[in-house]
């Protein structure tokens with residue numbers, strides 16, 4: 001609960017013709033109606049309001065003339081002198097208001113006062129408080145993917161986001177991308193990052209992926225770290241990233257803010273929120289492939305993505321179409337998963353607790369894992385493999401999913417791993433073994449209900465900090481020889497089927513869905529980099545903050 005603290009200003013001002021005691025402290029702006037009428041009046045504004053100063057978007061001067069307001073564009077004085085009307089000074093405060101389902105809106109309240117100097121004092125005091133907040137961005141670099149989702153990125157930015165940035169006094173440099181990887185390459189090589197306090201991505205998870213690839217790469221080069229090495233500790237990126245959702249799944253935005261609403265995201269950027277995020281690096285034979293922050297999925301989600309890429313024209317519905325198709329196809333894949341369980345951390349993937357704003361588990365585990373990664377070279381690379389810390393599971397899988405965050409999205413509001421944490425330095429490795437279609441459907445359906453999707457005999461989940469996958473047919477020669485007799489027939493068929501997919505037999509390989517991009521290799525080595533990037537977000541807020549909670553009148 002935010003206490004009002006020492007008052008900087010206190011005046012009697014009017015709001016919609018009612019008298020209010022208005023006060024400003026470093027943390028709160030409060031307006032409380034004077035001599036409230038004992039008779040309940042449905043159209044009277046409520047008695048006491050307060051807004052954290054950190055959630056004030058901006059303040060502007062107004063002129064109120066006989067009830068009709070006029071914006072202060074410098075001409076008001078002349079009008080008043082010329083017409084000699086009964087004018088009062090007014091100023092309007094724009095602030096964050098919480099709506100349902102984690103949505104934020106920009107609300108405003110206009111205060112009028114008879115004294116011009118009092119009014120100006122209020123405006124300058126609020127502006128001073130806003131200016132003293134160093135976490136707010138002033139200059140942003142914006143990338144818009146005009147083809148993401150329903151092709152609305154440009155319109156969403158121009159109509160819903162840009163006006164808010166202008167009101168908040170944020171200057172922007174906007175780049176509408178012209179081709180895939182335009183944003184990534186611009187960030188890698190050209191962008192003058194020193195000029196900006198953050199990067200804004202208008203698009204879906206794929207566009208966000210471009211941004212982090214550009215930014216992480218650039219940061220490593222600037223810090224002298226080899227971004228290709230799977231063993232090196234990567235340097236965290238200092239610039240925060242804002243996501244304006246305009247894609248098909250928007251799971252990163254949904255899982256870090258609680259909704260995929262462009263205005264809510266814009267407001268989180270304006271107030272200068274900060275949410276650290278884990279990033280997985282994916283390597284093949286010591287060669288860097290990609291980074292991932294949400295889902296790395298082999299089998300079902302890899303196949304859904306590969307199939308849906310050919311149906312981009314369908315828009316976001318392509319995932320549902322390919323989802324049903326791949327569910328019916330029911331392919332399973334053989335391979336070996338090995339993983340390093342996360343040691344010493346609090347929490348498991350089966351917890352009832354959820355990662356929420358100010359998550360203490362992220363704070364605790366994040367610190368542990370960050371310290372660990374600093375002494376990583378001596379520790380993990382050398383001893384853990386020989387000390388037998390790695391665990392290995394061989395089998396036939398319908399899906400192998402690594403969820404570094406919950407992956408909540410409108411299709412599944414609780415996500416693939418509901419208890420996963422945004423910034424704890426771990427990923428939840430979910431193995432769905434070969435089972436009947438009926439059982440797989442039960443598992444899928446549980447993503448949309450309260451039932452536990454892991455509470456099934458063919459599903460297991462482990463919280464890990466590193467894992468590897470080797471498809472069966474890439475295994476070492478000795479491994480293959482062992483299995484040769486039993487599986488020789490199947491291997492031959494698999495090969496035939498890969499070449500002739502129409503024959504109806506199962507293919508040997510799926511592909512990895514890496515945050516919505518298809519990976520070119522199936523044998524991969526994945527390592528979690530704790531809190532490598534930061535977003536303009538604060539995690540999902542636990543409860544709507546009711547007015548009473550921040551209401552000093554109620555204390």
Ligand SMILES: CCCCCCCCCCCCC/C=C/[C@@H](O)[C@H](COP(=O)(O)O)NC(=O)CCCCCCCCCCCCCCC
Pocket residue numbers: 204205206207247248249250251294295301304305319320323324327407409411412415416441444445447448513514515516517
């Ligand atoms: C029967 C209903 C089952 C619902 C199961 C839903 C689980 C959804 C979990 C989704 C996790 C998404 C993780 C995020 C991935 C994104 O990075 C990535 C890229 O996003 P972008 O296009 O915005 O750039 N998106 C994706 O890979 C899309 C994955 C979507 C999977 C949809 C699966 C639908 C399954 C429908 C099965 C229906 C069976 C019905 C049988 C009669």
Ligand SMILES: Nc1ncnc2c1ncn2[C@@H]1O[C@H](COP(=O)(O)OP(=O)(O)O)[C@@H](O)[C@H]1O
Pocket residue numbers: 144145146147148149150176177178179180181182202203204205206207208210246247248249250516
């Ligand atoms: N101007 C562009 N033309 C074509 N593709 C682009 C452009 N800008 C970005 N992309 C690519 O479009 C893909 C999908 O973008 P995304 O914004 O995630 O939308 P969606 O959620 O619909 O997949 C990403 O792989 C991204 O690299």
Ligand SMILES: [Ca+2]
Pocket residue numbers: 278404405420421422423424425426427
């Ligand atoms: Ca995590």
